[in-house]
Amino acid sequence: MTDQAETDRFSHDAGILAQALPYMQRYEGKTVVVKYGGHAMGDLKLGQAFARDIALLKQSKVNPIVVHGGGPQIASMLKNLGIESKFEGGLRVTDQRTMEVVEMVLAGSINKEIVALINAEGEWAIGLCGKDGNMVFARKAEKKVIDPNSHIERVLDLGFVGEPVEVDRTLLDLLARSEMIPVIAPVAPGRDGNTYNINADTFAGAIAGSLGAKRLLFLTDVPGVLDKDGKLIPELTVRDAKALIADGTISGGMIPKVETCLEALDNGVEGVVILNGKQPHVVLVELFTEFGAGTLIVR
Ligand SMILES: Nc1ncnc2c1ncn2[C@@H]1O[C@H](COP(=O)(O)OP(=O)(O)O)[C@@H](O)[C@H]1O
Numbered sequence: 529m530t531d532q533a534e535t536d537r538f539s540h541d542a543g544i545l546a547q548a549l550p551y552m553q554r555y556e557g558k559t560v561v562v563k564y565g566g567h568a569m570g571d572l573k574l575g576q577a578f579a580r581d582i583a584l585l586k587q588s589k590v591n592p593i594v595v596h597g598g599g600p601q602i603a604s605m606l607k608n609l610g611i612e613s614k615f616e617g618g619l620r621v622t623d624q625r626t627m628e629v630v631e632m633v634l635a636g637s638i639n640k641e642i643v644a645l646i647n648a649e650g651e652w653a654i655g656l657c658g659k660d661g662n663m664v665f666a667r668k669a670e671k672k673v674i675d676p677n678s679h680i681e682r683v684l685d686l687g688f689v690g691e692p693v694e695v696d697r698t699l700l701d702l703l704a705r706s707e708m709i710p711v712i713a714p715v716a717p718g719r720d721g722n723t724y725n726i727n728a729d730t731f732a733g734a735i736a737g738s739l740g741a742k743r744l745l746f747l748t749d750v751p752g753v754l755d756k757d758g759k760l761i762p763e764l765t766v767r768d769a770k771a772l773i774a775d776g777t778i779s780g781g782m783i784p785k786v787e788t789c790l791e792a793l794d795n796g797v798e799g800v801v802i803l804n805g806k807q808p809h810v811v812l813v814e815l816f817t818e819f820g821a822g823t824l825i826v827r
């Protein structure tokens with residue numbers, strides 16, 4: 529390396545450190561819930577970079593909690609088994625057989641893959657779902673839609689799709705005081721004895737709300753909320769977000785995601801961020817740099 533190149537590298541590294549350290553202090557002792565979506569998974573290098581970020585958060589005395597999805601992975605397992613995937617209002621219609629596959633893929637293979645990746649970074653991750661430690665109880669989801677032909681409201685029967693109704697933070701509080709990092713699959717029991725499949729965004733929102741998390745990060749496959757010209761919007765208020773839904777700028781899968789963000793803010797989460805999980809180390813860049821990486825939604 530030439531002297532000039534060496535000097536440039538030094539000032540670049542010093543700049544990053546000087547920027548990151550105050551942010552690291554800001555998050556010390558605070559809870560950050562990270563929702564790791566199925567679309568952000570699949571690439572080993574990216575998975576390792578994600579696991580490294582989570583490990584570094586714990587080492588920086590932040591309390592990270594991972595809630596993961598796995599929609600595409602469930603779809604491919606259902607396909608292999610010859611079971612049809614059906615969605616209504618963005619949620620997977622879940623009969624008994626589908627529920628068994630969902631639990632196997634989410635609470636089984638995906639959960640343990642993420643645990644293993646974090647543990648390979650020298651940390652102590654522990655794989656859980658809503659059933660463990662009575663953490664989350666769900667009830668059958670009541671999703672209402674307006675029929676486009678008759679304009680009459682009807683309730684969809686989605687089978688074993690649930691919505692979280694009770695979150696008990698005892699186990700999570702215990703883990704926060706330990707070396708353990710919880711990695712949670714969005715599957716929960718009902719008081720009726722059934723097992724329910726919960727949309728991972730909704731589940732992460734409920735966990736973050738019950739803990740009054742400082743940040744809830746959603747890792748998806750776009751840089752954040754995009755405006756009409758496809759440009760990233762770095763910061764939104766609740767009012768801005770509602771206006772973008774109303775005028776159609778926010779559509780499709782982004783609608784329930786942003787609605788979950790708004791609900792989480794209502795429930796006491798300080799800030800919610802939508803980020804591109806396909807960008808390596810996006811979690812660290814978001815939390816520990818001045819400009820962050822995605823769209824921050826605040827009250
Ligand atoms: N204004 C918008 N900004 C960004 N993404 C949007 C917007 N409106 C709709 N979308 C869509 O929302 C998708 C993200 O939602 P979704 O597919 O449900 O995410 P995930 O599966 O990661 O939970 C994006 O890939 C994009 O196609």
Ligand SMILES: CC(=O)N[C@@H](CCC(=O)OP(=O)(O)O)C(=O)O
Pocket residue numbers: 564565566567596597598599600602618619620630689690714725726727728729
């Ligand atoms: C009820 C419902 O739709 N559950 C989702 C749970 C997984 C999920 O939400 O995964 P992503 O975050 O990767 O989309 C499903 O069965 O696909």
